[in-house]
Amino acid sequence: MTYAELDRKALLRIRDEAQQKLNTYEAQHLSLDLTRGKPGRSQLDLTEGMLTALSSGRDCKDEDGLDCRNYGLLDGLPEAKRLFSDLLGIPADRIIVGGNSSLNMMYDAVARLMLYGAAPGKTPYCRQGTVKFLCPTPGYDRHFAISRSFGMEMIPIEMREDGPDMDAVREAVKDPSVKGIWCVPKFSNPDGITYSDKVVGEFAALEPAADDFRIFWDNAYAVHELYDTEVPLRDIFAAAKEYGHEDMIYYFASTSKISFPGSGVAIFASSDANVAYTKKIMSAQTIGFDKLNQLRHVRYFGSADGIRAQMKQHAALIRPKFKVVLDAFRRELPDTGARWTEPLGGYFVSLYVMPGTARRVYELAGKAGVKLTAAGSAFPSGIDPRDSHLRIAPTYPDLGDLRIAVPILCECVKLAAAEKLLG
Amino acid sequence: MTYAELDRKALLRIRDEAQQKLNTYEAQHLSLDLTRGKPGRSQLDLTEGMLTALSSGRDCKDEDGLDCRNYGLLDGLPEAKRLFSDLLGIPADRIIVGGNSSLNMMYDAVARLMLYGAAPGKTPYCRQGTVKFLCPTPGYDRHFAISRSFGMEMIPIEMREDGPDMDAVREAVKDPSVKGIWCVPKFSNPDGITYSDKVVGEFAALEPAADDFRIFWDNAYAVHELYDTEVPLRDIFAAAKEYGHEDMIYYFASTSKISFPGSGVAIFASSDANVAYTKKIMSAQTIGFDKLNQLRHVRYFGSADGIRAQMKQHAALIRPKFKVVLDAFRRELPDTGARWTEPLGGYFVSLYVMPGTARRVYELAGKAGVKLTAAGSAFPSGIDPRDSHLRIAPTYPDLGDLRIAVPILCECVKLAAAEKLLG
Numbered sequence: 001m002t003y004a005e006l007d008r009k010a011l012l013r014i015r016d017e018a019q020q021k022l023n024t025y026e027a028q029h030l031s032l033d034l035t036r037g038k039p040g041r042s043q044l045d046l047t048e049g050m051l052t053a054l055s056s057g058r059d060c061k062d063e064d065g066l067d068c069r070n071y072g073l074l075d076g077l078p079e080a081k082r083l084f085s086d087l088l089g090i091p092a093d094r095i096i097v098g099g100n101s102s103l104n105m106m107y108d109a110v111a112r113l114m115l116y117g118a119a120p121g122k123t124p125y126c127r128q129g130t131v132k133f134l135c136p137t138p139g140y141d142r143h144f145a146i147s148r149s150f151g152m153e154m155i156p157i158e159m160r161e162d163g164p165d166m167d168a169v170r171e172a173v174k175d176p177s178v179k180g181i182w183c184v185p186k187f188s189n190p191d192g193i194t195y196s197d198k199v200v201g202e203f204a205a206l207e208p209a210a211d212d213f214r215i216f217w218d219n220a221y222a223v224h225e226l227y228d229t230e231v232p233l234r235d236i237f238a239a240a241k242e243y244g245h246e247d248m249i250y251y252f253a254s255t256s257k258i259s260f261p262g263s264g265v266a267i268f269a270s271s272d273a274n275v276a277y278t279k280k281i282m283s284a285q286t287i288g289f290d291k292l293n294q295l296r297h298v299r300y301f302g303s304a305d306g307i308r309a310q311m312k313q314h315a316a317l318i319r320p321k322f323k324v325v326l327d328a329f330r331r332e333l334p335d336t337g338a339r340w341t342e343p344l345g346g347y348f349v350s351l352y353v354m355p356g357t358a359r360r361v362y363e364l365a366g367k368a369g370v371k372l373t374a375a376g377s378a379f380p381s382g383i384d385p386r387d388s389h390l391r392i393a394p395t396y397p398d399l400g401d402l403r404i405a406v407p408i409l410c411e412c413v414k415l416a417a418a419e420k421l422l423g
Numbered sequence: 424m425t426y427a428e429l430d431r432k433a434l435l436r437i438r439d440e441a442q443q444k445l446n447t448y449e450a451q452h453l454s455l456d457l458t459r460g461k462p463g464r465s466q467l468d469l470t471e472g473m474l475t476a477l478s479s480g481r482d483c484k485d486e487d488g489l490d491c492r493n494y495g496l497l498d499g500l501p502e503a504k505r506l507f508s509d510l511l512g513i514p515a516d517r518i519i520v521g522g523n524s525s526l527n528m529m530y531d532a533v534a535r536l537m538l539y540g541a542a543p544g545k546t547p548y549c550r551q552g553t554v555k556f557l558c559p560t561p562g563y564d565r566h567f568a569i570s571r572s573f574g575m576e577m578i579p580i581e582m583r584e585d586g587p588d589m590d591a592v593r594e595a596v597k598d599p600s601v602k603g604i605w606c607v608p609k610f611s612n613p614d615g616i617t618y619s620d621k622v623v624g625e626f627a628a629l630e631p632a633a634d635d636f637r638i639f640w641d642n643a644y645a646v647h648e649l650y651d652t653e654v655p656l657r658d659i660f661a662a663a664k665e666y667g668h669e670d671m672i673y674y675f676a677s678t679s680k681i682s683f684p685g686s687g688v689a690i691f692a693s694s695d696a697n698v699a700y701t702k703k704i705m706s707a708q709t710i711g712f713d714k715l716n717q718l719r720h721v722r723y724f725g726s727a728d729g730i731r732a733q734m735k736q737h738a739a740l741i742r743p744k745f746k747v748v749l750d751a752f753r754r755e756l757p758d759t760g761a762r763w764t765e766p767l768g769g770y771f772v773s774l775y776v777m778p779g780t781a782r783r784v785y786e787l788a789g790k791a792g793v794k795l796t797a798a799g800s801a802f803p804s805g806i807d808p809r810d811s812h813l814r815i816a817p818t819y820p821d822l823g824d825l826r827i828a829v830p831i832l833c834e835c836v837k838l839a840a841a842e843k844l845l846g
Contacts, residue, residue: 044483
């Protein structure tokens with residue numbers, strides 16, 4: 001029987017049992033962390049060989065003989081472009097290989113839109129009054145933080161099983177002050193949803209009122225399958241080409257969850273015109289990014305297949321962690337009014353607890369020593385209107401800690417639901 | 424006798440001799456490059472050991488046990504801050520350790536001023552109409568390129584032997600639309616001038632009309648002495664403290680010409696208030712910079728003294744190159760109406776040829792196979808009003824090439840001067 005069907009007495013028993021268990025946990029002064037999508041230590045160890053992939057000056061020349069230890073080459077090594085091109089199916093000359101952070105490249109892309117405009121002759125966003133960005137919700141808090149930082153108005157767009165609600169997107173972009181949308185098209189953060197071919201096609205076909213509207217296509221989990229099932233994502237550039245809309249696409253990716261987070265390599269890709277325009281502005285910003293680190297990646301992985309092979313090892317390490325979470329949810333939560341995602345890749349599980357209890361679960365878990373990402377943080381305003389969503393990040397803790405943390409979380413979900421029904 | 428004192432016949436002989444020599448060079452189809460301030464290969468080899476300074480996962484923890492391979496720590500490793508603090512005499516908590524490029528940190532600092540303003544509550548530059556920056560001239564072309572990129576009006580300030588003309592600076596900052604100044608206070612690019620204690624004090628005491636005026640203090644050559652003579656630079660923060668003006672100082676430095684250009688580590692330092700404000704904005708831009716590369720620098724150099732020792736090796740490698748240039752100038756150019764700087768450090772020699780001939784020298788040298796930085800490029804507009812200045816960068820070519828290139832340059836200077844006097 002679901003909690004909603006139980007009588008008061010049964011609910012009181014559930015509440016008291018859960019409370020008792022949590023009291024025991026609290027007394028243990030645990031410190032467990034399910035907050036951020038960070039790889040675990042064993043995943044980082046996979047890439048150890050990259051540290052010494054360049055070990056002498058002789059190793060530091062690129063395929064054209066350029067000494068990567070010295071200044072130069074704004075848009076990245078040719079072989080690094082090719083590596084990403086092979087991996088992602090984007091033409092190499094569309095790619096700018098940057099520094100260590102795709103988030104930084106996204107922020108910089110928005111800053112350029114703010115200060116210079118989307119193309120030569122276009123008015124910078126900062127001189128256009130209110131700027132609005134569409135935020136598929138729940139979504140990635142750091143995307144929303146960029147919009148917030150630039151003072152943008154954020155419009156939530158509901159996520160469906162196959163991607164954002166495209167009717168709502170089409171309606172919203174009729175407003176010429178709507179300038180962009182944040183997308184994680186594959187294994188979305190936090191739901192793990194991959195946009196269907198239809199949704200990708202609808203993005204490509206979009207006809208926004210603003211001619212400087214941009215789709216931020218953050219393919220952060222492009223090769224981050226958890227299981228043997230490969231999950232294809234339709235090629236947004238190919239789809240956009242059919243409509244002559246390639247200028248609308250800003251594509252981002254990185255090796256943060258392939259090699260080392262914080263010491264990986266990120267890319268920006270767009271239409272030829274956008275890439276040329278971006279490079280012109282970037283030439284005032286920097287002489288070039290860290291080419292040695294780009295070369296380390298090329299030498300260590302060798303090829304896109306080298307990356308794919310490493311991703312299988314990553315998956316083998318984190319699959320058991322997802323299993324711990326999902327097994328516990330399946331065992332403990334079916335009657336509580338909670339539902340959850342069972343993603344085929346990416347870094348997160350979305351847990352939708354009984355509406356009106358997410359903040360309470362967050363609070364209870366914190367007291368019991370399990371740190372969760374704050375309830376509401378996947379929403380642009382930081383407020384989940386249903387107070388139901390929690391983002392669970394299973395990858396960083398080791399398996400032992402996870403086996404302690406997740407049952408605690410489940411007790412919190414039960415207690416909060418019982419409390420809620422008891423009123 | 425100087426050329427100006429010679430009769431027409433003597434000038435014709437000089438012209439013809441120089442032309443003849445240049446014809447010979449031209450026939451050799453040389454390709455020599457004196458354009459940019461890049462270290463030579465032997466300098467890069469000095470830092471070879473850094474490539475393997477981190478060789479296993481165990482090496483990758485910072486002093487607090489943080490795994491530098493993973494996400495986190497926005498403002499840099501504590502030991503990296505301390506390394507720069509010891510080297511530059513700046514309090515460690517004033518320092519943000521960033522990515523691979525101080526130029527990028529400067530650009531980002533200007534972008535923040537444009538978009539967010541200089542402090543909480545201050546109006547962003549982009550909403551203040553015309554913004555003007557002071558450009559000590561001749562100066563660093565990439566500084567000016569940042570101002571140009573943001574559409575600023577650039578006001579040239581003449582460089583004196585002890586730094587910028589501070590009377591002109593004080594006069595200029597009475598205009599509230601004057602928002603900043605570009606400074607390379609030690610071994611300035613391109614003159615190699617180090618600001619005197621008096622000039623540094625006058626900067627610290629500056630009372631601009633704009634309360635969001637910022638001094639961009641690009642200490643790019645902080646430890647880049649060419650000879651055993653140490654050239655002290657007065658501590659700008661200590662001086663500014665006397666006037667309560669620490670908020671006015673934006674300090675930058677990097678290891679680009681210490682370790683690897685393009686794969687070094689850069690810093691930004693400012694007042695406590697500015698650092699806190701900057702970190703808040705930066706937290707929307709990135710999760711953090713490349714901590715592994717910061718750690719590589721700390722491990723490889725060990726201490727500020729380790730850096731100083733390496734700088735002596737750099738100096739030993741580039742001193743002979745400066746000698747080739749200066750010996751040739753002293754031997755060939757005294758009568759031509761040219762003068763030049765003989766810097767005690769840094770990466771450049773300023774060659775001031777007979778007024779009205781710099782562009783001609785550039786052109787002649789190009790024809791003879793010696794690429795120079797374009798005449799005028801050290802001036803904000805790209806135009807040197809006297810058409811006299813050429814920036815000579817001796818470090819990148821090897822000694823053999825330099826011994827061919829510099830005499831060619833000298834012939835070009837002679838020919839252009841003779842042509843000019845002949846009318």
